[in-house]
Amino acid sequence: MRISAAQRTENENRIRAAIDRLLRGELPPGGKCDIKTLASKAAVDRTAFYGTRPYSHLRVEFERRFQALQQAGDIPDPREARITRLKTENTELRERLAASEQAIDELTDFRTQALARLAAQHEEIVRLRESTAGTSRVGRLPAPRTTVVGTCS
CATH class of the missing domain: 1.10.287 (Helix Hairpins)
Structure with a gap:
């Protein structure tokens, strides 16, 4: 089924708006920052993003922007x-x-x-x-002397 130019433009605008929301991190519960989620948020058939289909250029743009964000250290997902x-x-x-x-x-x-x-x-x-217990040549040292220090007057 063919779509009119106005419908195609409207679909592209919805897809671009969905791309912007996803890349800002506005993900639906359980969704990822991927083509499947993009297609569901834009209400477009996912197969329209592949091969020579009408919105494949938008998939390429989405993936390029997503990779640029990842390389910059900003992960929207x-x-x-x-x-x-x-x-x-x-x-x-x-x-x-x-x-x-x-x-x-x-x-x-x-x-x-x-x-x-x-x-x-x-x-x-x-x-x-x-070995030293059996020899008599080893003797004990005498105990140290204690000296008294006197005071001079």
């Missing part, structure tokens, strides 16, 4: 913005977790080495005490 934010947060948390696991591994290795060194030092002290 709150759902997409949330997904992007959560992916970034997930990546950061995975990096923090990997760093924490690495630090724990390093500290565990350090603890193991420190305990091994302490055990070796204790064994050396015990061995030295046993």
Whole structure:
């Protein structure tokens, strides 16, 4: 069924208005910033946006403007913005977790080495005490003297 030029102009105006609303973030509940939602908001058949159909140039314009907003860091679809934010947060948390696991591994290795060194030092002290216990040449040092400091008059 053919449409008149006036109907086509009216449809294009509705589509452009719907494009502007979607790109401002005015999405219907459960809708996305996509061609399906655009077609439903403009009351136009979705297939009219593809191939050599009458509104394919408006689909191209919509996608170009949408990509420009995304590249500028402005995501009109709150759902997409949330997904992007959560992916970034997930990546950061995975990096923090990997760093924490690495630090724990390093500290565990350090603890193991420190305990091994302490055990070796204790064994050396015990061995030295046993070897000096049998020799008579080792004697005890005398107790330190206490001196009384006098006052001069």
